Amino acid sequence: MNVTTLSRRNFLIGTAATAGGFSLGFHVPFPANAQDAASDVMPEINAWVEIHPDDTVVIRIVRSEMGQGTLTGLAQLVAEELECDWSKVTTVYPTPGESLRRDRVWGSFSTSGSRGIRGSHEYVRQGGATAREMLIAAAASVWNVPASECSAANSIITHGASGRTERYGAVATLAAQMPPPGNIVLKDPKDWKIAGKSLPRLDTADKLTGKQIYGIDLMLPEMLNAAVKECPVFGGKLKSFDAAAVSAMPGVRKVVQIDEATVSVVADTWWQAQSALNTLPVVWDDGPNIAVTSASIAEMLAEGLDATDAFAGTVIGDAQAALEGAADVVTATYSYPYQAHATMEPMNATARYSQDKCEVWVPTQNGEASLVETAKASGLPIEQCEVYKLHLGGGFGRRGSREDYVRQAVILAKEYPGTPVKVIWSREEDMLHGAYHPTTQCRLRAALDAEGNITAFHMRLSGQSILSSLRPEVVGERGHDPVVFQGLNDGGSDGAFGYTVANLSIDHAMRNPPVPPGFWRGVNLNQNAIYVECFMDELAHAAGMDPLHFRRKLMANHPKHLAVLEAVAERIGWETPAPSGVYRGLAQIMGFASYVAAAAEISIVDGQLKIHRIVAATDPGHIVNPAQAERQVEGSFVYGLSACLYGECTISGGRVEQENFDTYEVMRMEQMPEVEAIIMPSGGFWGGVGEPTIAVAGPAVLNAIFAATGRRIRQLPLKNSNLA
Amino acid sequence: MIQLNINGVARDIDVDPETPLLWVLREQAGLTGTKFGCGIAVCGACTVQIDGVAARSCVMPVSALDATQRIVTIEGLSTDGGHPVQQAWLALDVPQCGYCQAGMIMAAAALLETNPNPTDDDINAEITNICRCGTYNRVRAAIKLAAANGSETNKG
Ligand code: FES
Numbered sequence: 060m061n062v063t064t065l066s067r068r069n070f071l072i073g074t075a076a077t078a079g080g081f082s083l084g085f086h087v088p089f090p091a092n093a094q095d096a097a098s099d100v101m102p103e104i105n106a107w108v109e110i111h112p113d114d115t116v117v118i119r120i121v122r123s124e125m126g127q128g129t130l131t132g133l134a135q136l137v138a139e140e141l142e143c144d145w146s147k148v149t150t151v152y153p154t155p156g157e158s159l160r161r162d163r164v165w166g167s168f169s170t171s172g173s174r175g176i177r178g179s180h181e182y183v184r185q186g187g188a189t190a191r192e193m194l195i196a197a198a199a200s201v202w203n204v205p206a207s208e209c210s211a212a213n214s215i216i217t218h219g220a221s222g223r224t225e226r227y228g229a230v231a232t233l234a235a236q237m238p239p240p241g242n243i244v245l246k247d248p249k250d251w252k253i254a255g256k257s258l259p260r261l262d263t264a265d266k267l268t269g270k271q272i273y274g275i276d277l278m279l280p281e282m283l284n285a286a287v288k289e290c291p292v293f294g295g296k297l298k299s300f301d302a303a304a305v306s307a308m309p310g311v312r313k314v315v316q317i318d319e320a321t322v323s324v325v326a327d328t329w330w331q332a333q334s335a336l337n338t339l340p341v342v343w344d345d346g347p348n349i350a351v352t353s354a355s356i357a358e359m360l361a362e363g364l365d366a367t368d369a370f371a372g373t374v375i376g377d378a379q380a381a382l383e384g385a386a387d388v389v390t391a392t393y394s395y396p397y398q399a400h401a402t403m404e405p406m407n408a409t410a411r412y413s414q415d416k417c418e419v420w421v422p423t424q425n426g427e428a429s430l431v432e433t434a435k436a437s438g439l440p441i442e443q444c445e446v447y448k449l450h451l452g453g454g455f456g457r458r459g460s461r462e463d464y465v466r467q468a469v470i471l472a473k474e475y476p477g478t479p480v481k482v483i484w485s486r487e488e489d490m491l492h493g494a495y496h497p498t499t500q501c502r503l504r505a506a507l508d509a510e511g512n513i514t515a516f517h518m519r520l521s522g523q524s525i526l527s528s529l530r531p532e533v534v535g536e537r538g539h540d541p542v543v544f545q546g547l548n549d550g551g552s553d554g555a556f557g558y559t560v561a562n563l564s565i566d567h568a569m570r571n572p573p574v575p576p577g578f579w580r581g582v583n584l585n586q587n588a589i590y591v592e593c594f595m596d597e598l599a600h601a602a603g604m605d606p607l608h609f610r611r612k613l614m615a616n617h618p619k620h621l622a623v624l625e626a627v628a629e630r631i632g633w634e635t636p637a638p639s640g641v642y643r644g645l646a647q648i649m650g651f652a653s654y655v656a657a658a659a660e661i662s663i664v665d666g667q668l669k670i671h672r673i674v675a676a677t678d679p680g681h682i683v684n685p686a687q688a689e690r691q692v693e694g695s696f697v698y699g700l701s702a703c704l705y706g707e708c709t710i711s712g713g714r715v716e717q718e719n720f721d722t723y724e725v726m727r728m729e730q731m732p733e734v735e736a737i738i739m740p741s742g743g744f745w746g747g748v749g750e751p752t753i754a755v756a757g758p759a760v761l762n763a764i765f766a767a768t769g770r771r772i773r774q775l776p777l778k779n780s781n782l783a
Numbered sequence: 784m785i786q787l788n789i790n791g792v793a794r795d796i797d798v799d800p801e802t803p804l805l806w807v808l809r810e811q812a813g814l815t816g817t818k819f820g821c822g823i824a825v826c827g828a829c830t831v832q833i834d835g836v837a838a839r840s841c842v843m844p845v846s847a848l849d850a851t852q853r854i855v856t857i858e859g860l861s862t863d864g865g866h867p868v869q870q871a872w873l874a875l876d877v878p879q880c881g882y883c884q885a886g887m888i889m890a891a892a893a894l895l896e897t898n899p900n901p902t903d904d905d906i907n908a909e910i911t912n913i914c915r916c917g918t919y920n921r922v923r924a925a926i927k928l929a930a931a932n933g934s935e936t937n938k939g
């Protein structure tokens with residue numbers, strides 16, 4: 060897929076422009092109604108499917124592609140029901156504006172929460188199946204035979220009795236006029252031929268040649284470029300700046316104050332804009348948070364560990380009473396730091412504004428949220444706004460948490476009516492103004508009986524709520540952020556706690572430091588899995604039992620949780636001795652409606668951790684592309700282990716201290732273990748793939764470190780602990 | 784005017800000589816395949832080849848280059864995506880978001896030029912690019928596949 064697929068109303072033109080003597084292909088997405096006529100030539104069967112006379116199948120994809128493979132997976136689901144020739148399939152993003160005009164026919168655009176497939180599989184398959192039936196009906200009407208005597212496969216319709224055949228492309232125009240059939244029965248996944256198969260991604264080729272256009276790459280005629288700087292201290296403001304000091308620098312057009320905290324330089328090129336911004340004298344009003352540090356935040360959270368104002372999320376029996384009556388109580392306190400998303404492509408957006416229209420081109424995880432932001436920032440009615448989605452150079456939740464980059468681009472575009480303005484954040488801006496993985500602490504207390512059963516278990520979470528920042532209306536007065544309890548719920552289909560404990564209490568004391576939180580791949584499952592699964596290991600140790608055997612007893616009523624754990628244990632050879640010097644750890648959890656487990660093998664030599672191998676298992680119910688799921692498992696481990704080993708945004712003077720990858724370390728090739736993924740869909744439900752496994756890599760490694768050293772790492776990241 | 788040889792074509796470019804090569808490629812030459820990731824030479828997203836050697840273009844002012852040096856970007860690695868490294872990447876479906884991949888491919892191609900059969904340690908030492916999507920194991924496998932295909936070709 061490339062930029063031509065922005066929308067069928069947008070197309071690619073090759074323009075012979077000269078810049079430094081080069082002939083360039085400019086990608087120019089045209090605004091709506093430039094080519095309404097095109098829809099007659101390229102018939103839309105229904106909202107999901109276009110079929111061209113040459114049999115090309117264009118499948119409309121609404122969720123965003125950010126590397127997770129959803130684009131290919133969703134196309135597989137539509138194609139499966141459509142019975143089309145997979146080799147003829149291409150994809151297109153409908154625009155959020157078009158969706159609005161068509162009464163949100165495509166549903167939600169939001170691409171987060173590992174929801175791309177599990178949240179839309181049903182209606183996209185319906186879309187494919189409906190189109191198939193309309194194509195069959197069209198051919199049947201041409202042949203004047205009952206549609207029930209015809210069938211379709213591989214983009215060909217066949218009339219069984221006469222043996223007549225027709226191509227989809229030949230009847231597409233007619234099919235579009237057929238009434239959509241009433242009740243559609245979707246295929247049983249066991250009959251799938253396209254879905255469920257490890258097909259190559261549809262979007263690989265252009266990523267190997269430099270042709271793929273990401274948001275940051277967009278070039279529009281006459282486009283200006285902007286660099287931005289928001290007060291690095293959270294809650295601080297812009298006091299003054301000296302525009303005259305940079306106005307004569309090469310290419311500089313204007314210094315613009317975007318809002319009370321943000322200044323921008325607009326220039327001919329981005330490099331000129333950023334260079335001038337680096338030089339621009341700026342005076343900040345640091346605001347109320349200048350004294351906030353990591354230590355002050357830790358203190359605030361520590362207070363919450365004992366506080367009485369906690370929201371009880373999961374309550375079974377009476378854990379307090381049982382703990383008070385217990386002879387021995389095992390207690391441990393853990394903490395998890397702020398993390399930055401650090402997508403490889405920094406935040407960016409391009410906007411063009413005129414009195415009666417505002418358009419935005421943006422790599423976003425939620426096109427509709429971008430559209431809403433466009434309307435808000437432009438002051439125009441939403442019907443006069445449009446958003447064109449571009450490929451994302453990583454999202455991980457950042458591009459689905461806040462639309463600040465869209466707002467900035469629109470405000471700057473208003474300074475130049477008719478001229479597009481592209482905003483690109485420097486890496487420093489990106490690191491200093493994230494939507495950070497929230498920080499929490501957790502105190503766990505449990506009592507054991509003589510047989511190693513947990514008689515009481517209390518888990519107190521203290522810390523930040525994402526929803527209280529992004530969706531305060533959901534949290535309300537009671538301080539209940541349901542997302543805090545990911546993986547810790549008493550039952551339910553999304554993230555059920557996998558152990559049976561007679562007296563169980565899990566509560567949350569909400570403590571919100573002035574650092575803006577957001578959804579970060581895996582969200583709260585990340586630290587919850589570390590807290591629960593490392594503590595389960597502590598309890599196994601206290602009970603004098605093997606960590607697998609200890610868990611097994613408690614998981615008898617949770618067979619799906621147990622199945623993935625058993626699968627990784629078996630594959631890693633848990634019951635057989637590890638190679639000399641190698642130690643193992645296990646973890647399991649349920650999140651995003653999938654069951655996941657991991658087993659790690661590590662060694663520690665001269666205080667240096669080496670992760671040799673991780674086996675991961677996931678049961679997401681159904682799987683649309685096993686090969687892509689494996690890649691998600693591998694990738695999620697890089698993300699999760701980067702956080703576990705190195706990731707932390709420390710706060711000093713009310714701001715983040717890490718500004719770039721030199722101080723915000725992430726995993727590289729050298730640290731990468733072997734990963735074996737066991738994809739074991741058990742059917743009957745639809746779970747997510749992009750996020751859940753991220754949560755089990757960390758605790759599996761931490762438990763292996765305990766096995767190797769006898770030391771519990773309870774404060775993350777690991778780099779702050781000496782393993783020697 | 785700065786004279787540069789980019790992908791085999793000699794170009795005159797009118798730009799402040801302190802501008803990093805990365806931004807000249809992206810903004811003056813219109814070659815956006817080379818990516819911006821960090822701007823401080825730690826992520827490798829901006830990797831190009833200069834006279835066959837992998838170089839991080841974000842910290843290289845164009846004033847440090849002259850017209851005799853051959854700059855090759857992802858767009859110039861092959862005309863049709865047919866370079867053995869690109870072919871290996873395609874065969875193993877390596878990219879996820881793909882943003883880091885041009886840098887990875889340029890670094891891998893440069894490595895194989897000097898070391899046609901790199902060991903795991905060689906790969907670890909030479910391919911230090913960051914991938915936030917986590918494609919490292921596939922990158923490693925694709926480098927080995929390209930190396931194997933290369934030695935096949937040599938034998939043949
Ligand atoms: S952008 Fe040059 S190394 Fe990161």
Ligand code: FES
Nearest residue numbers: 880881883914916
């Ligand atoms: S593929 Fe996304 S950063 Fe590497």
